[in-house]
Amino acid sequence: MLSKKEYNRIMTAKAKKSKIWQNCAKAFLFGGCICLVGQILATLYMNIGLDEKTAKTVTSVSLVFLGVLLTAIGVYDDLAKHAGAGTLVPITGFANSMAAPAIEFKTEGFILGLGAKMFTIAGPVIVYGVSASIVYGFIYWIITLFVR
Numbered sequence: 001m002l003s004k005k006e007y008n009r010i011m012t013a014k015a016k017k018s019k020i021w022q023n024c025a026k027a028f029l030f031g032g033c034i035c036l037v038g039q040i041l042a043t044l045y046m047n048i049g050l051d052e053k054t055a056k057t058v059t060s061v062s063l064v065f066l067g068v069l070l071t072a073i074g075v076y077d078d079l080a081k082h083a084g085a086g087t088l089v090p091i092t093g094f095a096n097s098m099a100a101p102a103i104e105f106k107t108e109g110f111i112l113g114l115g116a117k118m119f120t121i122a123g124p125v126i127v128y129g130v131s132a133s134i135v136y137g138f139i140y141w142i143i144t145l146f147v148r
């Protein structure tokens with residue numbers, strides 16, 4: 001039987017070295033490119049006559065659409081292999097997290113496959129966001145009762 005010290009020595013020798021600086025640079029560049037595409041879209045939408053608020057809304061919808069489209073044709077996952085967190089953080093990452101499980105489980109039907117699996121990854125985020133907003137809203141309401 002191996003001692004804990006011997007086990008750690010073997011695992012350290014076998015473990016791949018992380019390329020943290022390279023991974024950070026890729027994430028920064030790819031995430032920046034996604035944000036650049038968003039800024040270009042927003043500018044184009046404003047140039048065709050949309051006000052700033054509407055242009056930003058349409059930009060978000062466009063980026064979600066592009067994220068789902070690239071996921072559906074299998075490009076987004078290939079991109080994410082190289083970009084890492086650069087594709088996870090922008091809104092396109094959320095679109096990917098919704099679309100990928102839905103596409104993967106579509107053979108199980110619309111209810112148990114597509115409908116249920118679509119929220120496998122994004123569901124906890126949505127539930128936490130809604131729950132946190134209710135708790136924070138309640139706390140804010142209580143505080144305003146005593147501040148008046």
